[in-house]
Structure formats: structure tokens, C-alpha cells
Amino acid sequence: MAEASISWAEDQFCCPVCLDLLKTPVTIPCGHSYCMSCISDCWDEEDWKRIYSCPQCRQTFTPRPVLGKNVVFAEMVEKLKMTRLQSAPAVHHTGSGDVQCDSCIAIKQKAVKSCLECRSSYCQNHLEQHDNLFRGKGHNLMDTTGRLQEIICPRHNKILEIYCRTDQQCICMLCLVDEHKNHDTVSTAAERKEKQ
Known part of the structure; x- marks a missing residue:
């Protein structure tokens, strides 16, 4: 109670x-x-x-x-x-491999989703508040990742899912159709697989 x-x-x-x-x-x-x-x-x-x-x-x-x-x-x-x-219940506290909720202050709870637009990860309670505030505003949620800032295009707020071999950098789909239009590109998964 x-x-x-x-x-x-x-x-x-x-x-x-x-x-x-x-x-x-x-x-x-x-x-x-x-x-x-x-x-x-x-x-x-x-x-x-x-x-x-x-x-x-x-x-x-x-x-x-x-x-x-x-x-x-x-x-x-x-x-x-x-x-x-x-x-606070101990079950929701973050463990060593867990992503922490960016909105919790005193005790960091385990994040369940990350928002690409806000560039933040949220526990269940803060995720519900986020959904109420931004419902219908095009915020994309994804599974939590501790490397959220590293996998988001700073220019377009989209996931970096393409590797541009010409410029040797990860880019998003919007970068691909814009400034990397005629470059040699592959998916980041394919590039990772090839380098292993």
C-alpha cells in the first residue's frame, strides 16, 4: 500500500x-x-x-x-x-548491466525504453508520463541501450543504421539520401559482420 x-x-x-x-x-x-x-x-x-x-x-x-x-x-x-x-523496492534498482532511468533522481530505477527524440531512457513510471505528454507527437521508443547518444544521428535524431564507407562513418537514412547520396554504403550490421 x-x-x-x-x-x-x-x-x-x-x-x-x-x-x-x-x-x-x-x-x-x-x-x-x-x-x-x-x-x-x-x-x-x-x-x-x-x-x-x-x-x-x-x-x-x-x-x-x-x-x-x-x-x-x-x-x-x-x-x-x-x-x-x-x-523503494529493491527489485527495480539498476544492476551493473542495466540502463538507468534518466528521469529518476534519488534512486535510479531500471529503464525499460529509450526515446530517440528526447535522447533519454525511462523506467516504467516515467515512460507512462512521457507517453501521456508526447502521445501523437512522433516520439520513437526503442529497447533500452546505454549507448543511446552514440547510436543517434545528432542532425536528424534517427538511428545510425548505415555505414558510409566513403566517409568511414555511421549515418542515418536521412543522411543517406542527403549528403551521402552517391557514396559507397552498407548497413552497420553488414559492416560489423565483415570486420569480424
Whole structure:
């Protein structure tokens, strides 16, 4: 039962932007809460419009609301962290070969999926939050890998699944049809097999 209440509390005090427990929590005029840095970053991107919106409900505000720390939420988050430290189930902790969830803070849980667009790996709880936030937005999930940054094209956010023999580097499908169009290429699997 304690585990269920901790999970519920985590959901209540989780930032919908970074999917982590609130850091310097602030509540904006519509009632939704965010990390101060997360909502500030969102609003910095909207600064040119001079109209600021809630990432969850899309309610707009003008002028930009002044943000103040929600001390009640901050205290609750600290208590939640302490409770989580004391009662987190050992079965979900990461082992030596496991990929850790990038969103967990106090105790890193075992990641179950990685998102190519976010370049992050998520435990089951944070994966559900990610899915709720980015459903229908084209985020591609894959099995977890500790080398996520190494297998993603920094230009196109796609998996590096082609090896360009001309330039001697791994590329994605979009690179292949763009700047590597007439180069000598093979799949990365074929190149690996040939080199072994």
C-alpha cells in the first residue's frame, strides 16, 4: 500500500516538462505546477510573442506571470524524496548491466525504453508520463541501450543504421539520401559482420 501511495504522490509532484520530481516548484495562474527552470525555459521560447501559455492546458497569460517558489510543494517533494529513499523496492534498482532511468533522481530505477527524440531512457513510471505528454507527437521508443547518444544521428535524431564507407562513418537514412547520396554504403550490421 505504501508503494501505491508513493507512486500517486510522485505523479502529483512530478513536473510535466522534465518528468522528474519538482525542483524549485512554482504554480502558475491556471493552477498547474512546474520546476521553475522548466517553465522559465518554455516561456523564454515564447518571449517574442509576449503571450505565455501553460504547456498542459494551453491557458494563456499576458503579461508574463512572476514566478515564486511554492514552499508547500517544495516541502512535500522533500518529504517524498525521503520516503522514496526509505521504501523503494529493491527489485527495480539498476544492476551493473542495466540502463538507468534518466528521469529518476534519488534512486535510479531500471529503464525499460529509450526515446530517440528526447535522447533519454525511462523506467516504467516515467515512460507512462512521457507517453501521456508526447502521445501523437512522433516520439520513437526503442529497447533500452546505454549507448543511446552514440547510436543517434545528432542532425536528424534517427538511428545510425548505415555505414558510409566513403566517409568511414555511421549515418542515418536521412543522411543517406542527403549528403551521402552517391557514396559507397552498407548497413552497420553488414559492416560489423565483415570486420569480424
